[in-house]
Amino acid sequence: MTRDDLFNINAGIVKDLCSAIAKYCPNAIVNMISNPVNSTVPIAAEVFKKAGTYNEKKLFGVTTLDVVRAKTFYAGKANVNVAEVNVPVVGGHAGITILPLFSQATPKANLADEDIKALTKRTQDGGTEVVEAKAGKGSATLSMAYAGAIFADACLKGLNGVPDVVECSFVQSTVTELPFFASKVRLGKNGVEEVLGLGPLSDFEQEGLEKLKPELKASIEKGVKFANA
Ligand SMILES: NC(=O)c1ccc[n+]([C@@H]2O[C@H](COP(=O)([O-])OP(=O)(O)OC[C@H]3O[C@@H](n4cnc5c(N)ncnc54)[C@H](O)[C@@H]3O)[C@@H](O)[C@H]2O)c1
Ligand SMILES: O=C(O)C[C@H](O)C(=O)O
Numbered sequence: 001m002t003r004d005d006l007f008n009i010n011a012g013i014v015k016d017l018c019s020a021i022a023k024y025c026p027n028a029i030v031n032m033i034s035n036p037v038n039s040t041v042p043i044a045a046e047v048f049k050k051a052g053t054y055n056e057k058k059l060f061g062v063t064t065l066d067v068v069r070a071k072t073f074y075a076g077k078a079n080v081n082v083a084e085v086n087v088p089v090v091g092g093h094a095g096i097t098i099l100p101l102f103s104q105a106t107p108k109a110n111l112a113d114e115d116i117k118a119l120t121k122r123t124q125d126g127g128t129e130v131v132e133a134k135a136g137k138g139s140a141t142l143s144m145a146y147a148g149a150i151f152a153d154a155c156l157k158g159l160n161g162v163p164d165v166v167e168c169s170f171v172q173s174t175v176t177e178l179p180f181f182a183s184k185v186r187l188g189k190n191g192v193e194e195v196l197g198l199g200p201l202s203d204f205e206q207e208g209l210e211k212l213k214p215e216l217k218a219s220i221e222k223g224v225k226f227a228n229a
Helices: 007-024 037-051 065-080 115-133 141-159 204-229
Strands: 029-030 059-061 090-092 098-099 165-172 180-188 190-195
Touching: 007 037, 007 165, 007 204, 029 037, 029 141, 037 059, 037 180, 037 204, 059 180, 059 190, 065 090, 065 098, 065 141, 065 165, 090 204, 098 115, 098 141, 098 204, 115 204, 141 165, 141 180, 141 190, 165 190, 165 204, 180 204
Parallel strands: 029 059
Antiparallel strands: 059 165, 090 098, 090 180, 165 180, 180 190
């Protein structure tokens, strides 16, 4: 089962929950972790728009687990302490739409192109690897909880006025031509303080970016269409 297969089950659940959010807590920050995130975030946006409560600064798709995976795999390969590693992951939260930017990873390690390719694929397939290993018994429960906690904590820090809280998240965006896109986001007292750009990309990443756009666009449109049906 892919994240997209979950659409049929989760789209309706997300739509109902978002209708309730619009009614009972219209000012809440909403961190959408339900899959397929590439579609459920646009569904939420449409529901909120219809209810007149949409605030693009307060709707986030949780892609932190992709960052956690990218950091972990990079640290293993580069033989560095994972706690010191940073890797931005942009795009979306499914397969090739997940684009780790290892060229921007810190601390710097001179990994071979083949290693970068393998790390990218492993990051993109990490969720599927776990779903298949659990064979019908759910997804990456513990690491999802860990990633969710990191992201929720970052949101709370932003709300509390802690400066320079930056996490990757799938948000309304003008970073590319797509209406929603995951990139580094500065979090603040209003939710999204600033959506940060991509920075310099390697040729491999630039290629990955172009490849992911049609799939991400289709997933976004699928969500919008469902919400307005
Ligand atoms: N964004 C991420 O990084 C990430 C990571 C892992 C999993 N996920 C997603 O998180 C979701 C949960 O995954 P899981 O493995 O914990 O699934 P799960 O099947 O173990 O748990 C789903 C829970 O939702 C409850 N539920 C079902 N219908 C509901 C409804 N109408 N209203 C309220 N609750 C309802 C079920 O009772 C169950 O407790 C899935 O959509 C999964 O794809 C996202
Ligand atoms: O892959 C999935 O469906 C679950 C989740 O999105 C994950 O990244 O682990």
